[in-house]
Amino acid sequence: METATPALRRVGRPRADALRNRERIIAAAREMFVEFGAQVPFDEIARRAGVGNATLYRNFPDRDALAREVVCSVMDRTSEWVEEAITEGGDAFEALSGFVHFAADERIGALCPMLSESFDKHHPDLVAANERITGLIEQLMARAREAGQLRPDVEFGDLMIAVSQLTRPLPGTACQGNDRFVHRHLQLFLDGMRAPARTGELPGVAATVEDLRRA
Structure with missing residues (x-):
């Protein structure tokens, strides 16, 4: 049991990080859609969300x-x-x-x-x-x-x-x-x-x- 807990944390951490990244992308996109319209460049959304373009496209393959x-x-x-x-x-x-x-x-x-x-x-x-x-x-x-x-x-x-x-x-x-x-x-x-x-x-x-x- 003592050795399982760190392993579970290591497995769970990427999922938590991925969820946070997704939420940050959605929040940034909402702000930028309001400010600039739905055609705002993806790289600008990624920059505001603090993630890389690859992370954005991994969560949302298209506009x-x-x-x-x-x-x-x-x-x-x-x-x-x-x-x-x-x-x-x-x-x-x-x-x-x-x-x-x-x-x-x-x-x-x-x-x-x-x-x-x-x-x-x-x-x-x-x-x-x-x-x-x-x-x-x-x-x-x-x-x-x-x-x-x-x-x-x-x-x-x-x-x-x-x-x-x-x-x-x-x-x-x-x-x-x-x-x-x-x-x-x-x-x-x-x-x-x-x-x-x-x-x-x-x-x-x-x-x-x-x-x-x-x-």
């Missing part, structure tokens, strides 16, 4: 694989936040508002356009992550609607389109420079979603999950 992992990781973290908010209960509209501000911090507005890029939007990992977060957000909205706190004419698509547009970086500017405006504008939007509504029926039609999928 599609890396972009998909970045998008899935953001959706997974957001799903975990929403699950915790639902479990805790409390004020339904405050939970919905918390999700919107959390999504802004996760740079969803900058990353959402990547869903329309060339990589496979039907990949099982992406589909599973998307279905999970969609279902959880709909639960948040249903709770707020049932509590009489959310306008009844607001649908999932309305919320996500607004979040995406309000948190998307302006052309030619750094995303971080807009942070002082993003949360302010999101709160104005959230106040407009509260029930009872201060205006009559909204113009046009509500955007549903199906509308977003078709788009």
